[in-house]
Amino acid sequence: MTNNEIKYGLENHELKLSFREKVQHYAPAGFCFIIPITLIFTHLKDYFENSPKSIKSGEIWFLMIPTLLGIIFFYLQKSRLKFKEVNTNLNRSQLNKIIDKVANELEWHLYFSNSKAIIAKTHPGFLSGSWGEQITILFGNKKVLVNSICDLDKKSSLVSLGRNGQNENKLIEEIKKASR
Numbered sequence: 001m002t003n004n005e006i007k008y009g010l011e012n013h014e015l016k017l018s019f020r021e022k023v024q025h026y027a028p029a030g031f032c033f034i035i036p037i038t039l040i041f042t043h044l045k046d047y048f049e050n051s052p053k054s055i056k057s058g059e060i061w062f063l064m065i066p067t068l069l070g071i072i073f074f075y076l077q078k079s080r081l082k083f084k085e086v087n088t089n090l091n092r093s094q095l096n097k098i099i100d101k102v103a104n105e106l107e108w109h110l111y112f113s114n115s116k117a118i119i120a121k122t123h124p125g126f127l128s129g130s131w132g133e134q135i136t137i138l139f140g141n142k143k144v145l146v147n148s149i150c151d152l153d154k155k156s157s158l159v160s161l162g163r164n165g166q167n168e169n170k171l172i173e174e175i176k177k178a179s180r
Contacts, residue, residue, distance in 0.1 A: 025156070039063055
C-alpha cells in the first residue's frame with residue numbers, strides 16, 4: 001500500500017484500488033453487461049449495414065434485466081470500498097495489541113504493515129463459503145478506519161457470508177471497548 005493510497009483513504013474514507021484490483025472487484029457488475037452490449041452491437045452492426053432489424057419484445061428483457069443487475073452490483077461493490085471510522089484516544093501500541101487479539105480470533109494473516117496502515121488477509125478452507133477477505137486498517141489523527149472486502153487476489157465474489165461485516169465490527173467493537 002503506497003503513501004498515496006493511504007492518504008486517499010484517510011481523506012476520502014474509501015479504499016483506493018489499482019486498475020487490476022478495480023477490474024477484479026467490479027467483475028461481477030461488468031459480467032452483467034455482456035449480453036446487453038452484445039445485443040446493442042448486433043443491432044448497430046445491422047443498422048450500419050443497411051439491414052436494420054427491429055428490437056423484439058423478448059430482447060428488451062435481455063437488455064433491461066442484466067443492465068439493472070449490473071448497475072445494482074456496481075453500486076453494491078462501490079459501497080463496500082467505504083471505510084468504517086472509529087474515534088479513539090488509544091496510542092498505536094495499544095491499537096496493535098487489540099488488532100493482534102482480533103487477528104488471532106478471526107485468523108487474519110498480516111500482509112502489510114507500516115506506521116499508517118495494516119493490511120491483513122484470511123485464508124479460509126475450501127468448504128468455508130469464502131475465497132478470503134482483505135482487511136485494511138488506516139490510522140489517522142485520533143481515528144482508525146477499517147474496511148474488509150473479499151480478497152482482491154482471489155476470485156471475485158458478491159458475498160462473504162457476513163465475514164466482512166464480522167471483521168469490521170469485531171475490530172471496531174474491541175477498539176471502542178478499550179477506549180472507554
